[in-house]
Amino acid sequence: MxxxxxxxxxxxxxxxxxxxxxxxxxxxxxxxxxxxxxxxQLDGEWLGEISGLELQGDYPDQPYKSEIIIRIDGDEVLVGAKRGDNWYEMPYDFKIIRHKTHAIVYAFAAKDAWVEAFNFTITLNSVNEMALVWSRVVNNYVLPVDDWESRGYFQGFSLLERQ
Structure with missing residues (x-):
């Protein structure tokens, strides 16, 4: 059987x-x-407003809000922000790492004793909407740690729309 x-x-x-x-x-x-x-579909021009989240080293009397534009074209990324009525391109060499519906856009900047790192973690909510979490860390290492300009930690969130 x-x-x-x-x-x-x-x-x-x-x-x-x-x-x-x-x-x-x-x-x-x-x-x-x-x-x-x-x-x-990550490629394109995305516009939104970052609302800051308060962190240690942030400026509580100056809540952070900024309009932001991100243009992604393959491996090329441009990040811009609005000051008053004018747009300006952030002068950093942004890179992008993609993984499925996610990407990380990042840049490092330094001049003399001033060092910064920018990070935008993004994901598609739909073809026309992108969620973004932003962080920036600043270290002016020649200043004493208790100096208010010596360190800064910033974070924010935004929903960006495809333009």
């Missing part, structure tokens, strides 16, 4: 091809391909 069971299993395996489950034309492969196409 056990010999017949082996033949039945073999027949079932051969009679029903696995292509519908594992093959290139499977629903899973189509969804994966569609998702990969969706990932390229």
């Amino acid at each position: 056990e010999e017949h069971v082996k033949y039945i299993y073999l027949f079932i395996l051969l009679a029903f091809p696995f292509e519908s489950v594992f093959g290139e034309n499977s629903e899973f492969e189509e969804l994966r391909a569609a998702s990969e196409a969706h990932l390229s």
Whole structure:
């Protein structure tokens, strides 16, 4: 009887091809391909307003809000901010690392004893909306730690819209 069971299993395996489950034309492969196409949707121009979250080293009497624009084109990234009525490009060499629907846009800056790091962690909520968490850390290492200009830690959140 056990010999017949082996033949039945073999027949079932051969009679029903696995292509519908594992093959290139499977629903899973189509969804994966569609998702990969969706990932390229990070490219474009995104506009929003960062609202600052208070952290140690922040300036509580000056809540941070800033309009921001991010342009992503492949590996090229431009980040701009608004001061008053004027837009300016942040003068840093921003890089991008992508992973599925997420990306990290970052830059380091330094001059003399002033060192900064910028980080924008982003994810797509939809084709036209991107969520962004921003952080900036400043270290003016020649100043004493208790000097208010010696260190700064800033963080914010924004929902950006595709333009």
